[in-house]
Amino acid sequence: MSENQAPSSWEPKIIAIVCNWCTYAGADLAGISRIQYPPNVRIIRVPCTGRINPFYVVKALQAGADGVLVSGCHPGECHYLTGNLSARRKFATLKRFLSYIGVEGDRTMFTWVSASEGERFSQVIKGVTEAVRALGPARKLVKQL
Amino acid sequence: MENVEKKLREEAKLLLAEKKIDVLVGYEAGTLPMTATPCFITAPEEADRLVWNAFCVQNLAKFVQDLISLHRESQQRVKPEARTRKVVGVVARGCTTRSLVIQLQERQFNRDDIFVIGVPCGGYVDKRKVAAQVAGQEIREASLAGDRLSVKTAGEAKTLSLGGILADNCLTCRFNNPVLSDLMIGSPASAMAPESEYAGVEAHEKLSPADRWDYFEKEMAKCIRCNACRQTCPSCYCRVCFAEQSQPQWVGVSEDETDTQVFQIMRLYHMVGRCVDCGSCVAVCPMGVDLRTFLKKLDKDAFELFGNRAGSSLEDLPPLSQFKEDDREDFIYDPQKAK
Ligand code: SF4
Ligand code: SF4
Ligand code: SF4
Numbered sequence: 001m002s003e004n005q006a007p008s009s010w011e012p013k014i015i016a017i018v019c020n021w022c023t024y025a026g027a028d029l030a031g032i033s034r035i036q037y038p039p040n041v042r043i044i045r046v047p048c049t050g051r052i053n054p055f056y057v058v059k060a061l062q063a064g065a066d067g068v069l070v071s072g073c074h075p076g077e078c079h080y081l082t083g084n085l086s087a088r089r090k091f092a093t094l095k096r097f098l099s100y101i102g103v104e105g106d107r108t109m110f111t112w113v114s115a116s117e118g119e120r121f122s123q124v125i126k127g128v129t130e131a132v133r134a135l136g137p138a139r140k141l142v143k144q145l
Numbered sequence: 146m147e148n149v150e151k152k153l154r155e156e157a158k159l160l161l162a163e164k165k166i167d168v169l170v171g172y173e174a175g176t177l178p179m180t181a182t183p184c185f186i187t188a189p190e191e192a193d194r195l196v197w198n199a200f201c202v203q204n205l206a207k208f209v210q211d212l213i214s215l216h217r218e219s220q221q222r223v224k225p226e227a228r229t230r231k232v233v234g235v236v237a238r239g240c241t242t243r244s245l246v247i248q249l250q251e252r253q254f255n256r257d258d259i260f261v262i263g264v265p266c267g268g269y270v271d272k273r274k275v276a277a278q279v280a281g282q283e284i285r286e287a288s289l290a291g292d293r294l295s296v297k298t299a300g301e302a303k304t305l306s307l308g309g310i311l312a313d314n315c316l317t318c319r320f321n322n323p324v325l326s327d328l329m330i331g332s333p334a335s336a337m338a339p340e341s342e343y344a345g346v347e348a349h350e351k352l353s354p355a356d357r358w359d360y361f362e363k364e365m366a367k368c369i370r371c372n373a374c375r376q377t378c379p380s381c382y383c384r385v386c387f388a389e390q391s392q393p394q395w396v397g398v399s400e401d402e403t404d405t406q407v408f409q410i411m412r413l414y415h416m417v418g419r420c421v422d423c424g425s426c427v428a429v430c431p432m433g434v435d436l437r438t439f440l441k442k443l444d445k446d447a448f449e450l451f452g453n454r455a456g457s458s459l460e461d462l463p464p465l466s467q468f469k470e471d472d473r474e475d476f477i478y479d480p481q482k483a484k
Contacts, residue, residue, distance in 0.1 A: 055387065055395055055411055062407050069478075075470065085468040088477075093417045093446050093465070095476050100350065100442050101410065102358025111478040123480035140358055143403040 012066040012132040014041045016125070017056055019049050019084075022073035022114045029118035037122040038129040041069070048072065050083025054094045057108055061141045067107050067132035071124065074112040084112070103140055106131040149264055149331040150197045153236065156262060156328060157192040166234035166260045170208045172201040178287040179272060179296075183208055197236065198289055199270045199307060204423040206244030206379035209235050213254045214382070233259050238266035239320035240423035243456030244379035246325055247419055250462055253382065263326030265334035268307070268315030269424075270294060273433065275310050279303060313437060314424035317342035324457055342422075346441045361439075365406050367432040370398075374426035374436060375412055380419040387411060413439050418447040418464035421456050 018024050024045045030037060046052055049072030060068045070091060078084040091110045099105040109128050113121045153171070160166045173184035173194040181200040185208070186192055216231040223229075237245065242261060249256060275284065275296065282298035289295075292307040315321070319339035323329065349357065372388065375381045387395045388408055396411070397404040413436070420440045427436050447453040450473055453464040 054414060058407055058410055058414075059395065062403050075474070082468065085470065085472065086465070088472055088474060089451065089465055089468050092450055092473065092476055093443065094414065096446050097410075097414055097417075097439075097443060099354065100357065101361040101439065102354045102356075104354060109478045110476060111480075120480065124478065127480040128478070141403050141406055143397070143401055 010137055012040050012129055012137075013064065014067040014069060014125075014128060014132060015044060015060040015065040016041045016069040016071065017044045017046060017049075017052055017060075018070075018113075019072035019079075020045055020047050021079035022077065022112070023071040023121065025115035026113040026117045026121040029115065030121045031118075033118050035118050035122045037125040040129045040132075041125050048078065048080050048083035049087035050078070050080065050085075052087060052090075054090050057094060058098075058141070061103065061107065061138065062143050064138065064142050066135070066138045067109065067128060069109045069111070069124070069128050071111045071113050071121075074114055077114060104135050106135055107138060150195065152330045153197055153262065153264065154192045154195050156330065157186060157195055157234070158189040160234055160260065160262075161186065161189045161192065165232065167231045168212065169195075169234035169236070169262075170205045170212070171195045171236040172197065172205075175200070178284050179270060179275065185212075195236070197264055199268065199294070199311075200289075201238075202269050202312075202425065202428045203377060204241050204244055204379050204421075204425045205235050205237065206241050206248060207377060207382075207425070209233050209245065209259055210248050210253050210379065210382045213258055230258070232257070235259060235261055236264055237261050237323055237326065238264050239318065239322050239324065240266075240314075240421045241379075242323040242325040243320055243421040244423065246456040246459055247380055247421070247463065248382070249459060250456075250466075261323065261326045261328070263323030263329045265323075265331045266315075266318075266321045267292075267334050268311035268318065268321070268337065270307070270310050271312035271315075271428075274312075275305065278305055278310065312424050312428070313345075314422045314427070317344075318422070319454070320421075320457065325459065343441060343445045345438055346445050349438055349442070361406070362402075364435050364438075365409050366402060367434050368405050368409060369432055370405055370408060371431060373429040373431065374434075377425045377429045378416075379421075379423070379425075380416060381412075409439075413443065416440055417443045418451070418453045418455050420444055 057068045072084045075084060095108050098108055111124055157169050169186040171184055172181040174196050175182045179200050181196055183203055183205055184194060212233050220228045279298050284296050284298055286297040293304050295304045316337060317339055318337045321337055322333045396408045447464045451464040
């Protein structure tokens with residue numbers, strides 16, 4: 001798509017909304033272990049994925065994020081026992097709905113990264129960054145100020 | 146429908162006279178042809194205003210929740226010993242009862258705060274479809290007889306068969322008979338065609354993402370943010386809707402097209418497992434925004450993913466208020482597989 005031709009200097013901006021107990025700790029571990037990952041991600045720490053209003057995702061897209069990643073504890077490992085399981089239902093429906101209206105599926109990603117998975121965190125960020133890079137800059141839903 | 150109407154009036158009189166209900170929410174004839182408006186009957190002698198026909202469009206569950214919550218709030222200002230209870234009766238077809246079930250699941254009131262008079266439903270007339278049949282001319286007179294509608298405009302008189310002018314949501318309705326009632330009037334209505342309820346969504350899913358986006362953009366560009374769709378929706382009873390919240394301000398009030406799109410995405414998304422396809426929002430929209438194509442998608446997903454049929458059972462909870470350990474997670478990103 002020609003409209004999505006990125007200027008050569010363009011770098012994807014990715015908002016990662018992550019839970020305090022698993023993914024944030026996983027990101028920390030990646031840092032401590034000096035595992036490299038792309039600097040395209042801006043991390044927002046929340047207590048639990050169950051605390052994430054799906055609106056955060058939509059709002060991030062409106063504010064110009066090229067991609068949004070939500071990550072929390074693996075099912076069964078939630079610090080609050082079931083927060084991630086409620087979140088899973090919300091995100092399953094949200095992701096489908098957003099792609100139904102025409103927002104590219106890869107702009108919204110959901111995954112699990114535990115506190116011991118520094119390596120996985122880095123892979124997730126690499127993978128998401130590449131997927132979003134392939135889509136080009138976000139145009140849909142983005143509020144022009 | 147005639148004797149349903151007659152029986153309805155009799156029962157309403159009795160219920161009001163015996164003080165089993167304090168108010169009955171029903172429909173009365175509107176002031177324009179082809180309309181019926183919601184009405185509130187508080188005395189037996191007013192019950193003769195009640196009508197039940199294919200012009201009854203709005204989902205009355207909206208008013209039940211409204212009346213009860215307003216009453217409860219007013220009781221806060223009364224001494225505890227002087228507090229009263231209010232039982233709200235409602236004339237309810239299938240979708241209305243499903244909305245009531247949702248409100249009950251969400252603990253808006255207790256089961257004994259309401260008295261449900263169930264009525265069978267054969268669908269309601271979509272005024273836009275009628276308008277299309279008479280080339281948009283003003284309808285001066287309209288009358289129903291069996292499954293035919295006769296309309297008179299300034300220039301012509303026409304008889305239309307109901308099948309061609311019922312609202313889309315009615316044609317594929319799965320629950321046209323009440324799922325909850327304290328009293329049933331009339332015999333159950335014959336089934337509609339629920340097998341094709343997702344046909345529109347399936348066709349839409351096959352379009353390319355770019356085409357789907359164009360459609361969404363085009364539809365939402367019509368929206369003037371009047372909020373009528375939200376005001377009429379029985380599942381939209383929040384005291385403060387996100388659309389009006391200012392701390393944080395979720396959605397801007399500007400004319401910016403993305404603000405409208407975001408408002409719509411979130412209003413629609415709040416309907417996961419909570420939309421009963423009553424069509425009220427579509428009927429009230431002054432701009433003819435196609436909300437149903439999007440609402441039905443949410444409904445389809447809630448069924449595919451969680452086996453949910455919104456408001457079909459009092460024992461169940463809305464799908465996003467619960468979870469299962471083995472819920473599908475094929476959408477979860479796996480960096481190993483993605484390579
Ligand atoms: S969203 Fe529309 S169709 Fe669905 S319950 Fe609300 S008013 Fe009815
Ligand atoms: S749109 Fe959402 S927040 Fe607003 S009234 Fe409806 S359900 Fe409540
Ligand atoms: S009723 Fe129609 S125009 Fe009004 S806010 Fe809803 S979709 Fe927009």
